[in-house]
Amino acid sequence: MIKKKILKIIIILIALILMMQIHSMAAVIVSTDKQVETDSGTVTISVTAKQSLGAYTLQLTDTAGLTLLSASAGDNTEISTDNKKMEGSYPKGTTSLGSFTFKVPSVTKDTKYNIKFSLTGMETPDLKKLDDETNTAVLTVKAKQTTPPTTTTPETPTTPATPTEPEPTFSSVNETVYATGTVNIREGYNTSSKIIGSLKKGEEVTRTGVGSNGWSKVTYNGKTAYISSSYLTKTKPVEEEKSNNANLKSLVVENQEIIPSFSTATLAYTMQVTNDITNLNINAEAEDEKATVSIQGNTDLKEGENLVTISVSAEDGTIKIYEIKVTKLPQTTLGLQSLMIKGTNIANEFKPDIYEYEIQIEDLTKLEIEAEANDETATVEIIGNEDLQEGENIITIMVSSQDDSEKVTYQIKVNKLAINKIAEIQEDKMDSNIYMYIAIGVIVFIALVIVIVYTIKHRNQEEYEEDNFEGFPGELPERQEEKQNGEKSKLDYFLDTKEDNDTNNRRGKHF
Numbered sequence: 001m002i003k004k005k006i007l008k009i010i011i012i013l014i015a016l017i018l019m020m021q022i023h024s025m026a027a028v029i030v031s032t033d034k035q036v037e038t039d040s041g042t043v044t045i046s047v048t049a050k051q052s053l054g055a056y057t058l059q060l061t062d063t064a065g066l067t068l069l070s071a072s073a074g075d076n077t078e079i080s081t082d083n084k085k086m087e088g089s090y091p092k093g094t095t096s097l098g099s100f101t102f103k104v105p106s107v108t109k110d111t112k113y114n115i116k117f118s119l120t121g122m123e124t125p126d127l128k129k130l131d132d133e134t135n136t137a138v139l140t141v142k143a144k145q146t147t148p149p150t151t152t153t154p155e156t157p158t159t160p161a162t163p164t165e166p167e168p169t170f171s172s173v174n175e176t177v178y179a180t181g182t183v184n185i186r187e188g189y190n191t192s193s194k195i196i197g198s199l200k201k202g203e204e205v206t207r208t209g210v211g212s213n214g215w216s217k218v219t220y221n222g223k224t225a226y227i228s229s230s231y232l233t234k235t236k237p238v239e240e241e242k243s244n245n246a247n248l249k250s251l252v253v254e255n256q257e258i259i260p261s262f263s264t265a266t267l268a269y270t271m272q273v274t275n276d277i278t279n280l281n282i283n284a285e286a287e288d289e290k291a292t293v294s295i296q297g298n299t300d301l302k303e304g305e306n307l308v309t310i311s312v313s314a315e316d317g318t319i320k321i322y323e324i325k326v327t328k329l330p331q332t333t334l335g336l337q338s339l340m341i342k343g344t345n346i347a348n349e350f351k352p353d354i355y356e357y358e359i360q361i362e363d364l365t366k367l368e369i370e371a372e373a374n375d376e377t378a379t380v381e382i383i384g385n386e387d388l389q390e391g392e393n394i395i396t397i398m399v400s401s402q403d404d405s406e407k408v409t410y411q412i413k414v415n416k417l418a419i420n421k422i423a424e425i426q427e428d429k430m431d432s433n434i435y436m437y438i439a440i441g442v443i444v445f446i447a448l449v450i451v452i453v454y455t456i457k458h459r460n461q462e463e464y465e466e467d468n469f470e471g472f473p474g475e476l477p478e479r480q481e482e483k484q485n486g487e488k489s490k491l492d493y494f495l496d497t498k499e500d501n502d503t504n505n506r507r508g509k510h511f
Contacts, residue, residue: 028053028130029097029119031137038143039108042069044285045137047117053089053271054125058097060084062116066102066139070283073098077166087121101283105141113139142347170217171211175206175234177216177454183231189215196225202237242316245288251310251322254281258324269324279300280308284322290315303326334401335374335408341370346412358413364388365393367414371417390418 030046035393047058059255060083062067073080077088077098086098097119105111122130168189181198186193189211198219199205207225209217217227251262251269258269264287273280297308310322317443333353340347344359352374361367367385379402384395400407 007272029135031135033138034248035140036104037247040104042101044099044101047097049097052125055089055123057121058086061118064113070101072250074483107141107142107143111141168211170211175207176204178236180206185220185225189226222376243288244314244316244318246312246318246320247287249285249287267322272327284310303328335407337374338372340500360415362417364438371397373399388416390416427432
């Protein structure tokens with residue numbers, strides 16, 4: 001009995017382990033297999049997560065030789081510049097990790113392409129790591145079916161067969177009936193009769209008789225014809241509701257950037273292109289597979305503003321138009337945009353449309369020159385800026401376009417002074433400095449004389465005023481004390497009389 005219980009426990013444990021293994025082996029991602037006709041434009045392969053992912057890296061590892069046009073993903077995902085790698089997170093359950101759009105190739109026979117993906121760095125929202133996975137999507141491209149031309153032989157008149165069964169009777173009616181599907185209209189009331197036309201589902205016709213053999217007599221193009229009654233109804237079939245979705249799912253301009261970034265609800269965009277761009281390769285995919293997309297204005301771009309329209313037509317005829325205003329920049333003349341020579345002020349004088357300059361140097365044998373072209377692809381060559389000799393030297397700066405189809409030359413005349421000329425200039429500078437020092441000395445001497453004269457004059461004035469107050473009657477005690485101490489009272493300046501002033505003026509001043 002105990003052995004049986006132990007055996008049951010072991011079996012249960014094995015079952016649990018197998019279930020865990022099966023669960024761990026369950027794939028996290030799946031991709032869509034597609035089947036398209038050759039030369040049918042583009043096809044999109046989507047990769048979907050079957051559970052929430054806190055982090056992942058989706059890599060397109062093998063395009064199977066197909067041309068990858070674009071890639072798209074959600075807001076939480078970053079896409080590499082080659083559109084083959086996506087990094088992001090989808091914490092909200094099962095959803096599309098990303099989509100890859102390829103150009104449908106031209107084939108002459110049915111061909112299958114195995115497009116491979118890898119998913120690495122997977123984590124659940126609670127940071128639990130998941131095993132890496134690989135996935136393969138199969139794209140089947142169907143070749144066009146060619147049917148051999150059929151030869152028709154002229155019909156030979158046939159003698160109407162003698163009916164082998166009694167002719168049916170038709171009850172007379174006059175009513176409008178509708179086709180329940182695609183149905184043939186015949187000359188007679190049996191399937192061996194000649195077909196003279198057909199009706200599509202929902203198309204109407206006037207019925208004039210109902211036969212006992214299950215056929216209806218109708219009026220078609222002014223003649224009597226017959227249709228099987230099982231394909232006719234008095235009630236007009238309800239048409240299936242058609243989609244009105246005219247939204248774009250993605251919009252990519254190869255090697256260019258649209259502003260703002262694409263959003264389904266945004267209809268107007270702008271972008272700038274250089275003057276050498278004449279055509280734009282635009283990949284636009286509609287949200288609804290039944291909608292059609294047409295692009296106009298993306299070829300033969302003119303200088304200035306161009307309008308590119310992407311028109312999306314929904315299944316029910318609803319049309320939505322997305323616009324891109326493309327500004328084609330004017331053609332720039334090849335040349336330099338900046339020029340700098342160390343130790344000179346040529347940078348301030350430089351202008352791109354002036355091609356000759358002249359500078360003067362002293363004892364330099366080489367000039368440090370920085371010249372930048374106005375075209376990133378152009379090359380700049382500097383000739384003659386080394387081993388400079390006394391007298392006139394010519395430096396040539398040549399700007400060449402990337403394909404060497406255009407060249408622009410700038411010339412700088414460099415006058416290098418002789419050694420004796422440099423000595424003369426230095427001597428002239430020294431002489432001018434001596435004259436300047438002499439002038440400064442004279443100014444300082446004159447200023448010193450003025451200060452001395454002013455000081456002497458002010459001192460004599462004070463002594464003179466002190467002598468005039470000596471015999472003044474009724475001096476204040478404070479005044480007498482100040483005189484005894486050899487100090488001059490502030491009142492002395494206010495006790496002068498007009499007579500004293502007159503006397504003083506007559507006496508003059510002492511120096």
